[in-house]
Amino acid sequence: MTVSSLMNTYGIAATTLVKGQGCWLWDDSGSKYLDALSGIAVCGLGHSHLGIATAVAKQAEILTHCSNFFGIPNQQNLADKLRDISGMTNVFFGNSGAEANEAAIKMARLHGHKKGIKLPTVIVMDNAFHGRTLATLTASGSRKIQAGFEPLVRGFVRGPYNDIQALEIIGDNNADICAVLVEPIQGEGGIRVPDADYLQKLRTLCDQRGWLLMLDEVQTGNGRTGKYFCYQHSGILPDIVTTSKGLGNGVPIGACLASGDAAQLMQPGNHGSTFGGNPLSCAAGLATVNTIIDDGLEQRAAALGDRIMHGLRDALAGVDHVKEIRGMGCMIGIELDKPCKSLFATAMKHGLIINVTADSVIRLLPPLVMTDHEADQLVDILAPLIRDFKQD
Numbered sequence: 056m057t058v059s060s061l062m063n064t065y066g067i068a069a070t071t072l073v074k075g076q077g078c079w080l081w082d083d084s085g086s087k088y089l090d091a092l093s094g095i096a097v098c099g100l101g102h103s104h105l106g107i108a109t110a111v112a113k114q115a116e117i118l119t120h121c122s123n124f125f126g127i128p129n130q131q132n133l134a135d136k137l138r139d140i141s142g143m144t145n146v147f148f149g150n151s152g153a154e155a156n157e158a159a160i161k162m163a164r165l166h167g168h169k170k171g172i173k174l175p176t177v178i179v180m181d182n183a184f185h186g187r188t189l190a191t192l193t194a195s196g197s198r199k200i201q202a203g204f205e206p207l208v209r210g211f212v213r214g215p216y217n218d219i220q221a222l223e224i225i226g227d228n229n230a231d232i233c234a235v236l237v238e239p240i241q242g243e244g245g246i247r248v249p250d251a252d253y254l255q256k257l258r259t260l261c262d263q264r265g266w267l268l269m270l271d272e273v274q275t276g277n278g279r280t281g282k283y284f285c286y287q288h289s290g291i292l293p294d295i296v297t298t299s300k301g302l303g304n305g306v307p308i309g310a311c312l313a314s315g316d317a318a319q320l321m322q323p324g325n326h327g328s329t330f331g332g333n334p335l336s337c338a339a340g341l342a343t344v345n346t347i348i349d350d351g352l353e354q355r356a357a358a359l360g361d362r363i364m365h366g367l368r369d370a371l372a373g374v375d376h377v378k379e380i381r382g383m384g385c386m387i388g389i390e391l392d393k394p395c396k397s398l399f400a401t402a403m404k405h406g407l408i409i410n411v412t413a414d415s416v417i418r419l420l421p422p423l424v425m426t427d428h429e430a431d432q433l434v435d436i437l438a439p440l441i442r443d444f445k446q447d
């Protein structure tokens with residue numbers, strides 16, 4: 056056996072994927088899989104989308120990169136588009152979700168210092184996931200992710216998700232709080248959907264205390280939950296929102312959007328990125344965002360998610376080990392009463408790509424362009440596997 060030259064961060068993959076088209080992927084032996092994961096909420100428009108491929112190829116022929124020392128037309132165009140969609144006012148582009156969150160955390164600190172706080176502190180949530188850089192793994196609520204990387208970063212306190220009263224108590228006891236960082240729906244944490252008025256209550260609390268409300272929409276953004284951003288279901292405006300994943304349909308790009316006073320925090324010299332917002336990634340981002348809006352994919356995500364959830368609920372009614380089927384749009388979790396990681400490999404054997412997160416939650420993040428027929432195929436393959444599942 057040859058020893059891999061790759062660092063062992065992901066373990067050894069049992070399957071090698073070599074081709075994608077729409078909602079389908081092919082491995083190196085020609086086997087075909089229905090994709091209900093979208094590269095973890097990335098390829099919302101499906102694979103090898105002609106509009107995105109054309110935009111990327113065209114831009115690569117004109118100008119791939121030039122640095123942020125210069126104006127970049129598509130960076131400006133994408134920022135304008137995101138501003139118009141979101142109600143936010145200013146955008147910083149990076150390359151990933153973690154980087155978008157790093158920018159948000161740095162802005163929270165600028166905000167805290169402006170208020171005279173010496174150790175600006177951000178409230179983060181149990182079971183949160185914000186990335187793998189040192190600050191974002193500290194902000195994440197999983198010891199597994201943090202273990203071995205101590206010392207962690209200062210300036211974070213943790214509270215329970217979907218519990219406003221607990222945050223009030225944290226604030227009463229800690230004058231250093233300057234911001235709250237929260238996912239509108241926890242993704243890696245197990246597709247945890249908070250109460251419908253959670254974000255409104257968070258907005259009120261942050262306003263009362265002078266805290267920035269910072270939403271991590273790296274996974275929930277770009278149409279996935281049925282609105283372009285998930286906070287748009289609540290009618291509130293955050294101070295900061297981060298996104299990535301579905302923004303470039305597979306071309307790496309992340310964005311940190313800000314509104315109001317928060318949008319003025321960053322000044323020249325505070326922050327930057329060599330690749331962030333370069334012509335190539337912004338061409339992909341612009342083509343992706345335009346397609347999501349022009350093709351009505353937010354509405355499609357809502358209808359598709361409803362269809363899949365109804366299908367699963369019907370097919371799995373009365374199955375004792377299914378605790379809950381929940382989600383919003385194309386972000387769906389099926390929680391079992393036992394660990395079920397092995398369902399990933401079982402589903403692969405049946406030609407279906409899913410994910411298991413938080414040990415016992417089957418996570419579905421299908422492309423927003425999935426047809427009704429493909430959605431029904433998904434349910435028809437997956438439901439019997441869940442019904443017959445014994446244990447890992």
Ligand SMILES: Cc1ncc(COP(=O)(O)O)c(C=O)c1O
Pocket residue numbers: 095151152153154156184185186187238242243271272273274275299300
């Ligand atoms: C909510 C959320 N935030 C941040 C991240 C980190 O994004 P990236 O892996 O692009 O750094 C993820 C990735 O899964 C995520 O789901």
